[in-house]
Amino acid sequence: MLNPARDPAFGQRLVGTLLLLALLAPTFVLTGFNPFVLFHQDTWQVWLGFVAGFLPPAHGTDFLGEVLRETVTTLASATLGLALAVAIGLPAALATSRALDAARLTAEPPSRLAETAKSLLRGLLVALRGVPEIVWALLFVRAVGLGSLPAVLAIGIAYGGMLGKVYAEILESQPAEPARALAASGAGRLARFAWAALPQALPELVSYSVYRWECAIRASAVMGFVGAGGVGQLIDTSLKMLNGGEVSTLLLVFLLLVMLTEAISQLCRHALDSRAGTTGIAVATLAAVLGSWWWLRQGWPNDAFDFASLGHFAVEFFPPAHDAALLTSAAHGILETLAMSLLGSALAFVGGALLAVPAAGRFGATLKALSRLLLNLLRGVPDLMWAALAVLAVGLGPAAGVLALTLHTSGVLGRLFAETLENAAPEPERALLAAGAGHFAAFAYGQLPQVLAQWVAYTLYRWENNIRIATVLGIVGAGGIGTQLYLALSLFQQTTAATLIIAMLLLSWAVEALSRALRRRMES
Amino acid sequence: MSLLFDRVSLSLGGSPVLHEISLALADGEQAALIGPSGAGKTSLLLLANTVRRPNAGQLQLLGQAPWSLPGQALRSLRRDIGTVYQSPPLPPRQRVVNAVAAGRLGSQSLAASLAQLVLPRDTAAIETALTRVNLGERLWERCDQLSGGQRQRVGIARVLYQAPRLLLADEPVSALDPRLAEQTVRLLTDEARSRNATLLMSLHSVELALAFFPRLIGVRQGRVMFDLPREAVSEAQLAALYADEQPNEPRPIAEPLPWNRPC
Numbered sequence: 001m002l003n004p005a006r007d008p009a010f011g012q013r014l015v016g017t018l019l020l021l022a023l024l025a026p027t028f029v030l031t032g033f034n035p036f037v038l039f040h041q042d043t044w045q046v047w048l049g050f051v052a053g054f055l056p057p058a059h060g061t062d063f064l065g066e067v068l069r070e071t072v073t074t075l076a077s078a079t080l081g082l083a084l085a086v087a088i089g090l091p092a093a094l095a096t097s098r099a100l101d102a103a104r105l106t107a108e109p110p111s112r113l114a115e116t117a118k119s120l121l122r123g124l125l126v127a128l129r130g131v132p133e134i135v136w137a138l139l140f141v142r143a144v145g146l147g148s149l150p151a152v153l154a155i156g157i158a159y160g161g162m163l164g165k166v167y168a169e170i171l172e173s174q175p176a177e178p179a180r181a182l183a184a185s186g187a188g189r190l191a192r193f194a195w196a197a198l199p200q201a202l203p204e205l206v207s208y209s210v211y212r213w214e215c216a217i218r219a220s221a222v223m224g225f226v227g228a229g230g231v232g233q234l235i236d237t238s239l240k241m242l243n244g245g246e247v248s249t250l251l252l253v254f255l256l257l258v259m260l261t262e263a264i265s266q267l268c269r270h271a272l273d274s275r276a277g278t279t280g281i282a283v284a285t286l287a288a289v290l291g292s293w294w295w296l297r298q299g300w301p302n303d304a305f306d307f308a309s310l311g312h313f314a315v316e317f318f319p320p321a322h323d324a325a326l327l328t329s330a331a332h333g334i335l336e337t338l339a340m341s342l343l344g345s346a347l348a349f350v351g352g353a354l355l356a357v358p359a360a361g362r363f364g365a366t367l368k369a370l371s372r373l374l375l376n377l378l379r380g381v382p383d384l385m386w387a388a389l390a391v392l393a394v395g396l397g398p399a400a401g402v403l404a405l406t407l408h409t410s411g412v413l414g415r416l417f418a419e420t421l422e423n424a425a426p427e428p429e430r431a432l433l434a435a436g437a438g439h440f441a442a443f444a445y446g447q448l449p450q451v452l453a454q455w456v457a458y459t460l461y462r463w464e465n466n467i468r469i470a471t472v473l474g475i476v477g478a479g480g481i482g483t484q485l486y487l488a489l490s491l492f493q494q495t496t497a498a499t500l501i502i503a504m505l506l507l508s509w510a511v512e513a514l515s516r517a518l519r520r521r522m523e524s
Numbered sequence: 525m526s527l528l529f530d531r532v533s534l535s536l537g538g539s540p541v542l543h544e545i546s547l548a549l550a551d552g553e554q555a556a557l558i559g560p561s562g563a564g565k566t567s568l569l570l571l572a573n574t575v576r577r578p579n580a581g582q583l584q585l586l587g588q589a590p591w592s593l594p595g596q597a598l599r600s601l602r603r604d605i606g607t608v609y610q611s612p613p614l615p616p617r618q619r620v621v622n623a624v625a626a627g628r629l630g631s632q633s634l635a636a637s638l639a640q641l642v643l644p645r646d647t648a649a650i651e652t653a654l655t656r657v658n659l660g661e662r663l664w665e666r667c668d669q670l671s672g673g674q675r676q677r678v679g680i681a682r683v684l685y686q687a688p689r690l691l692l693a694d695e696p697v698s699a700l701d702p703r704l705a706e707q708t709v710r711l712l713t714d715e716a717r718s719r720n721a722t723l724l725m726s727l728h729s730v731e732l733a734l735a736f737f738p739r740l741i742g743v744r745q746g747r748v749m750f751d752l753p754r755e756a757v758s759e760a761q762l763a764a765l766y767a768d769e770q771p772n773e774p775r776p777i778a779e780p781l782p783w784n785r786p787c
Contacts, residue, residue: 007644008664009619431613434573435686436603436630441637445626449615 030339031398053244074230076292078216081155089163097168105183128161130505137228143313148229174200222384320498333481341470344405345463352413360421378411387478398479424450526722532581556733557726559743565726603630606688608696612679616668627686653685693725
């Protein structure tokens with residue numbers, strides 16, 4: 001008895017499905033992504049030839065020495081960059097956090113001048129973190145030359161904007177009474193910070209900074225793609241020379257690095273519980289920052305830092321170009337970026353789901369271990385590195401970007417999906433199996449309804465993230481608005497670059513505002 | 525014989541739960557399983573629906589030994605065994621129509637089952653099953669929009685829709701008020717009688733068991749204490765069965781399955 005007209009949800013579902021298809025179909029056209037290319041013989045030959053070259057990993061003494069040097073540089077750039085970020089973020093938070101405002105703590109009338117200054121500072125922080133760190137690195141490479149200095153500056157500035165905001169929020173989430181008591185007895189802003197807010201918030205501030213340090217190491221490892229030193233530089237060279245053995249050594253080193261930082265950050269969080277541990281962290285941090293400075297300083301230009309030339313370079317970006325041809329091509333770049341992110345996220349939903357099922361242990365321990373390993377690999381290699389690899393496989397252009405986003409996001413989503421599967425109640429499925437249902441049908445009726453909504457929510461969240469990532473994949477030739485930016489900067493068209501950076505900023509704000517509005521609507 | 529236990533024992537996590545249970549139910553027979561909480565009633569039913577496998581003893585269901593069957597034959601045996609669970613095993617966000625349709629997954633191809641999720645078919649029969657538990661108009665709602673008692677009745681509708689030859693029910697009315705409980709037990713016994721299906725139901729309430737079942741099986745501490753026609757069950761035997769239990773206090777829900785979050 002086929003009677004779909006009676007299903008009250010049928011119309012809504014049909015419209016939803018058609019809408020999704022209508023959104024997805026053009027993304028294939030816009031990105032030129034042809035899934036069948038992946039199954040094409042030539043693609044496989046290139047990949048297999050390349051991957052076959054992975055073995056054995058390169059292990060010549062000279063090469064390993066170079067890898068060691070660049071690994072230390074990567075770590076040092078991340079550490080010094082984060083130190084700079086803290087130096088920017090902490091004072092900014094001190095100045096802007098509402099938790100320290102006398103007007104909020106006591107009945108003191110607010111000063112209009114101070115409020116305006118704070119708003120301006122907040123706006124500046126938004127701009128600092130709105131431009132992705134790799135774009136900052138690209139700009140600084142143009143301004144101060146190749147090497148690790150641009151990486152340090154890029155991480156410092158982008159993360160400074162982020163830390164300024166998050167530190168301020170952490171201070172605001174603490175109980176207000178201690179600061180209020182101090183304010184009432186006439187203590188100034190700095191005193192309220194040092195004696196009331198800081199002691200309360202310190203563990204959280206440190207733990208967030210450590211997390212950011214982890215992120216900084218991942219970021220610093222790919223800065224080499226724009227000439228800002230570190231292991232990324234070696235990977236870039238080895239990729240361009242199709243030297244698989246070197247690439248595999250570097251990827252292994254990179255994964256080890258990521259695991260090492262995760263272990264260190266775990267250790268830091270534990271150490272915070274004791275007084276001796278806290279002192280230990282302080283000493284280790286100081287030593288790491290000074291050591292990084294000493295290591296990197298050798299590679300930097302010897303003459304005094306030329307602020308004037310940096311100023312000149314900045315001035316060249318104004319006024320941003322706004323001719324119609326540029327605006328049209330920027331709009332197209334944005335559209336391409338959106339298409340890449342949407343298609344990449346949609347395909348990653350499928351990939352993540354396919355990997356999550358074995359990773360949740362449904363096909364035995366061997367497949368579970370294997371699929372977890374694959375998920376960790378997909379997730380551990382940064383998107384920009386996947387993009388560089390994808391360009392080899394499918395050529396320059398947005399199709400490579402789609403492939404890179406799909407691979408990396410499949411790893412991220414697969415792990416999350418596997419967790420939801422493991423947390424889902426087993427009884428519904430067990431009951432269906434006991435009533436004679438096949439394994440797949442029992443999964444579809446017993447497990448899937450429990451996890452599907454969560455899977456969609458995770459995917460939407462990742463999509464938001466992927467839009468931001470898609471804007472920069474063009475730097476390694478994987479399409480989107482980043483391609484145009486890279487080109488403009490290579491041709492010294494600073495005013496064009498300025499327009500494209502503004503377009504990126506607007507896109508990132510629009511996405512953030514939209515997702516905040518959507519989330520608020522979903523919560524209410 | 526629809527159900528035959530020959531000295532069946534079960535241990536869970538190393539601790540013995542059932543000791544040498546011997547039990548036989550003829551085709552079309554109806555029996556109630558009674559006993560204090562923790563006696564092993566749920567475990568016994570989970571052996572009878574092949575969710576658990578006995579550690580020792582012989583077990584036959586609908587004339588077949590389930591644990592010596594190849595996979596495909598076990599599946600076709602299972603489609604003739606229907607279970608009403610104490611906590612209905614329904615995913616919260618699933619729609620009632622699919623929750624009931626899931627009763628026949630065993631007798632459908634995979635393609636048909638998946639198509640069913642997109643385009644519900646056979647809705648008239650599903651609605652009939654729901655109407656019998658007074659939920660006819662909730663067909664298109666989601667399970668988490670229903671109360672606990674309503675969800676339990678959805679679980680019953682699923683088994684009605686499955687139409688099994690061996691019907692097992694584990695405290696199927698524990699979440700229902702007394703009037704609805706009586707109505708539901710009557711529904712299940714009538715259903716089994718009209719299709720000549722065999723029915724084994726564990727019950728919390730001795731009164732309901734005496735009122736609706738010709739045969740009572742008393743279980744205590746993993747052993748069968750008595751297995752008698754209802755006329756032969758004495759007050760003394762019932763007292764011994766429930767000894768040490770405070771009858772006036774609401775008993776804890778018997779052997780709760782790990783499934784105790786909301787539907």
